[in-house]
Amino acid sequence: xSPRKNxxxxxxxxxxxxxxxxxxxxxxxxxxxxxxxxxxLEAARALWNTNGPADYVLVYTTRKxxxxxxxxxxxxxxxxxxxxxxxxxxxxxxxxxDYQSMDALFNYIERFLELDSEKDKPRTYxxxxxxxxxxxxxxxxxxxxxxxxxxxxxxEALETK
Numbered sequence: 001x002s003p004r005k006n007x008x009x010x011x012x013x014x015x016x017x018x019x020x021x022x023x024x025x026x027x028x029x030x031x032x033x034x035x036x037x038x039x040x041l042e043a044a045r046a047l048w049n050t051n052g053p054a055d056y057v058l059v060y061t062t063r064k065x066x067x068x069x070x071x072x073x074x075x076x077x078x079x080x081x082x083x084x085x086x087x088x089x090x091x092x093x094x095x096x097x098d099y100q101s102m103d104a105l106f107n108y109i110e111r112f113l114e115l116d117s118e119k120d121k122p123r124t125y126x127x128x129x130x131x132x133x134x135x136x137x138x139x140x141x142x143x144x145x146x147x148x149x150x151x152x153x154x155x156e157a158l159e160t161k
Contacts, residue, residue, distance in 0.1 A: 035125070036109075036128045041113060046135070047134065050135075054077075055077060055078050056102075057077070058073070058077065059072075059155070059156045059157040060154060061153070063150075065149060066148055072088055073085065077101050077102075082098060085100045109137070112142055112151075123144075127139075137153065138154075139152075
């Protein structure tokens with residue numbers, strides 16, 4: 001009589017493979033759920049237009065691609081119009097003031113979403129976090145998959161006057 005073969009090791013690897021597949025699927029699902037959708041941006045902008053302050057000081061940083069340095073912005077807004085912008089400690093020219101406010105950041109993000117939805121464009125990973133009371137942007141990340149192109153915006157402070 002020959003000894004009986006033990007096939008329990010096959011079950012172990014089958015369970016490990018099934019669990020690995022479950023983890024991979026759940027991570028993909030989670031990342032897709034985090035992606036910014038145009039409806040979310042519209043809702044945040046509507047909340048900002050309704051509840052956002054007319055007078056504020058906005059402090060934020062931007063980092064592009066793989067740069068180790070960030071650009072630091074201080075934007076002073078009165079009656080929803082920027083009147084002073086300081087970029088990396090230097091004042092911005094008067095003709096460029098309208099490109100730095102919270103409304104301008106919403107416009108940039110909306111334009112990126114439009115560009116990313118065009119046909120034959122590379123896939124992008126886009127994520128944003130908004131304040132639940134005012135709709136203000138807290139952070140934004142856009143990365144083109146397969147390339148080194150990346151934009152990150154982090155709002156450090158939004159102080160009302």
